[in-house]
Amino acid sequence: MFEPLTYEPQDPHPDVDESDLRAEYGLVRAYFKARPEQFADVQRRLERARMADPYDVYLSRLVRRTLAAFGTGVIVTLVFTLGLLSLAPFRIPVSFRGSAATRYLVLDVPPGTTEYVLAPLAALDVGLLVGFVVAVGYWVAPIVRIAEREREITRSLPHATVYMYALSRGGLELTRIFDDLAAARSTYGVVSDEVRLIIQDVRSFDLDFEAALERAQRETPCSEFAGFLDDLSGVISTGSLEAFFERKAQRHLEASRRAQRETLETLSILAEVYIVLVFATPLFLLVILITLGLTGGDALVQTYRVTYVGVPVGIVLTLVGIAAFTETYEHPTDDAPPSRPEPVTRRLRRHPTTQDSTATGSPVAGRTSGTCSGGSRSSSTRSRIASS
Secondary structure, rough: OOOOOOOOOOOOOOOOOOOHHHHHOHHHHHHOOOOOOHHHHHHHHHHHHOOOOHHHHHHHHHHHHHHHHHHHHHHHHHHHHHHHHOOOOOOOOOHOOOHHHHHHHHOOOOOHHHHHHHHHHHHHHHHHHHHHHHHHHHHHHHHHHHHHHHHHHHHHHHHHHHHHHHHHHOOHHHHHHHHHHOOHHHHHOHHHHHHHHHHHHHHHOOOOOOOOOHHHHOOOHHHHHHHHHHHHHHHHHHOHHHHHHHHHHHHHHHHHHHHHHHHHHHHHHHHHHHHHHHHHHHHHHHHHHHHHHOOOOOOOOHHHHHHHHHHHHHHHHHHHHHHHOOOOOOOOOOOOOOOOOOOOHHHHOOOOOOOOHHHHHOOOOOOOOOHHHHHHHOHHHHHHHHHH
């Protein structure tokens, strides 16, 4: 499997003192901005997730909103707890007084001071919990988005490859193929977004095609698509696009069929487990419990547990298992309503063939001859352009 290129962080302020950064960006953001090598993985995750913010902005927002969530949780819980205790003072139940639990729960306090001990403790616990949830949510958000984009690319890549093969067989050069694929986002989803960024690198940031493909290899969340781009960069100057796309289309379609067969086998196993655990086993237990109840045994509580706890829990666990092993197809959202792609023959009539470009040995027409001087631009700029 192709391994994406590694991210090499570069210090954006090599000669600037951290105190100057604090004066310009603030204490929190300056701390992150002065240490790019420590947060290189965070920056790479944000790039692969196509998030517009650089790592220092994202992490400083994480810190601010975590502290805000902590403070909000403390204040709200403190007010609520003090009000509740003033209406109904907390009293330790008789069965717990003098037990070992009261010594660890710090509940056995002098009369009149209960609210001053319980309210701050409850507020601190809730504040820490809310702040932790917010921090974890911000930290895993890029990871979740990367996984979603990877699944979408893997799902759409076989069909996009077939589409590119059809266009190349009709005589279009690579830039025209990528233009048409980028315009068909309502059909090919995230693959169209990735291709559009490559075209923007070439036309807007003065990169040549090989450099644009190399950057896309590093930033794409899908290793399969990265391998596709790596092979494509070698075909641009030496090979045949039509043969390349044909070979890739056959390979991706076969992999897609194999994945679908594995999914169907997994679903069949889950269906058998569902029938046995959720229907057969509870029904068998209910028959036994009802029989015990008729013979004089006390089986009412167990019957309730099986009926109202066991069966719903089994159904929920089965649904979670199905959701974990399968993917629900969602049509890519776009400004225009979902529609079928324009027929390839109609697209071919709008574009000239590439006889002139192929005669020179290059299947890339309109290729920019600029250097990689545009490679230092930030990923946030590309993300904002892509979202426009």
